[in-house]
Amino acid sequence: MAENSPMTEAMYYILLALLKPAHGYGMMQRITELSRGRLHMGPGTLYGVLTRMKKDGWIVLNSEEDRRKTYSITPAGKDALLAEYERLKHLVDDGKVLEEEENENE
Amino acid sequence: MKMNRTYRFHPADYAIGETEKFYEDMAAKGWQLVKRGLYLSRFEKAEPEKRRYRVELSTTSAFDGTELPEEQIALYEECGWQFVTGASVINVFTAAEGSDAPEIYQDSTQQADTMKQLRRIYRGGWVIALIMVVLDVLAVLGIAGLLDWKLAMDIRKAWIIGTGLVLLVMLLYNQSAFRLLYAEYRIARLYRQMKKGQPLDHSPNKKHWPHRIASSLMWAAIGVAGVISLYQLVSSEHYLLPTEKEGPYLVLADFGVEGERKGMFRSVEECNRVEVSQSLICKVWDVRECVEDVMLYQDIYEFKDRETAYRYLETIVTDSTFADSLDDYQLVELEGLDLAYAGRVDYIAVKENYIYFFTLADKKIISPLEVLASKS
Numbered sequence: 001m002a003e004n005s006p007m008t009e010a011m012y013y014i015l016l017a018l019l020k021p022a023h024g025y026g027m028m029q030r031i032t033e034l035s036r037g038r039l040h041m042g043p044g045t046l047y048g049v050l051t052r053m054k055k056d057g058w059i060v061l062n063s064e065e066d067r068r069k070t071y072s073i074t075p076a077g078k079d080a081l082l083a084e085y086e087r088l089k090h091l092v093d094d095g096k097v098l099e100e101e102e103n104e105n106e
Numbered sequence: 107m108k109m110n111r112t113y114r115f116h117p118a119d120y121a122i123g124e125t126e127k128f129y130e131d132m133a134a135k136g137w138q139l140v141k142r143g144l145y146l147s148r149f150e151k152a153e154p155e156k157r158r159y160r161v162e163l164s165t166t167s168a169f170d171g172t173e174l175p176e177e178q179i180a181l182y183e184e185c186g187w188q189f190v191t192g193a194s195v196i197n198v199f200t201a202a203e204g205s206d207a208p209e210i211y212q213d214s215t216q217q218a219d220t221m222k223q224l225r226r227i228y229r230g231g232w233v234i235a236l237i238m239v240v241l242d243v244l245a246v247l248g249i250a251g252l253l254d255w256k257l258a259m260d261i262r263k264a265w266i267i268g269t270g271l272v273l274l275v276m277l278l279y280n281q282s283a284f285r286l287l288y289a290e291y292r293i294a295r296l297y298r299q300m301k302k303g304q305p306l307d308h309s310p311n312k313k314h315w316p317h318r319i320a321s322s323l324m325w326a327a328i329g330v331a332g333v334i335s336l337y338q339l340v341s342s343e344h345y346l347l348p349t350e351k352e353g354p355y356l357v358l359a360d361f362g363v364e365g366e367r368k369g370m371f372r373s374v375e376e377c378n379r380v381e382v383s384q385s386l387i388c389k390v391w392d393v394r395e396c397v398e399d400v401m402l403y404q405d406i407y408e409f410k411d412r413e414t415a416y417r418y419l420e421t422i423v424t425d426s427t428f429a430d431s432l433d434d435y436q437l438v439e440l441e442g443l444d445l446a447y448a449g450r451v452d453y454i455a456v457k458e459n460y461i462y463f464f465t466l467a468d469k470k471i472i473s474p475l476e477v478l479a480s481k482s
Binding site: 008010024025028040041042043044045046047048049066067068069 | 220
């Protein structure tokens, strides 16, 4: 995963969810909340992304009881998330011209 | 007795959507998946129920163990996907229809990445398929007599005495080659589609008729060849060489060799026996006889006509102890035989629709060719 390539939506929301340590199912519930019910992330998607991000050092295993593993975001993960947030904000800001145009048309 | 379990052949590993639909259809008919093997799945009787089934692929090799990580299974189960069974890279999860278990993947490109190990298993299948096809072509050329390589000749020889079995092996090769190529094609196509963002079809309706027909025809042919092989196997027999001969072969008494039956390097029974077998092309008597210190081997082939006998003569010569072809033999003119050749220890004769092949090391006694000619 190149550091500066755009994140997928799944990655972005998982990192957001992991600002507080969480286990898999908790993450999915939080993602649904964060997206205000828009996103229902599947376990396959979640598991795949977690595996990748663990390898990249963006998240870390916090604790493990029974089969349930709790993860949290690492500083590197947080940097990446912030960078992505900035990038998205720029995208939205740049898109403002669209609203201006719409207003003119009215 | 009412059966409460059943077995079915399931779709191949590469047919992921078909596999899911297959298990769903079975559940709807009241058969719930219990265990998946390599080719068969086991089901137990249950109330007919609409269930969703999903296949999750293992990404590790059989060497490392194809079981899914516990963490992954735990995660899926927390989301309402119950793990049922797995075999090779296929793992099956299920959830009741209408449950709130979310679809396992939202992103088909990500799911495509899980095909890594499945693709690896079938990768290079075409190489094996190619080898099989080459062997088949070699066999066909050998059987047609267009090749005189040792291997081709051996295949031709096997074809003469065991037509059904050779046919069966060739057809199985063909079928395997076809299956491998088709699997590789299907996997490549599915991978390409998912990589492009086209989600996996969980209940595909495509019937793949050309493939089905081709496949059924191949299996039918294999069945026929199997029946022929079985018939050949059942109809072949072997027994102790009787004192009164009951076949077209000679006995050492015809040579004037009288005495006690002996065993040379092997038991008396093994050195004095007749094996009769029948193929689609000929009937063969394989006879061994050992009296005192004289050992006589005979293979007598009965063809449907003289032309066929002539056609296969060159192939039968390859059985010679010290010769590769008829060039190494001396032509012998003998009344009563259509063709006769003498080698160092082997003798070959054609008489009507029969080919006689003798091996006799003892030079002190009369040539089998002369004995045979005198009997005509």
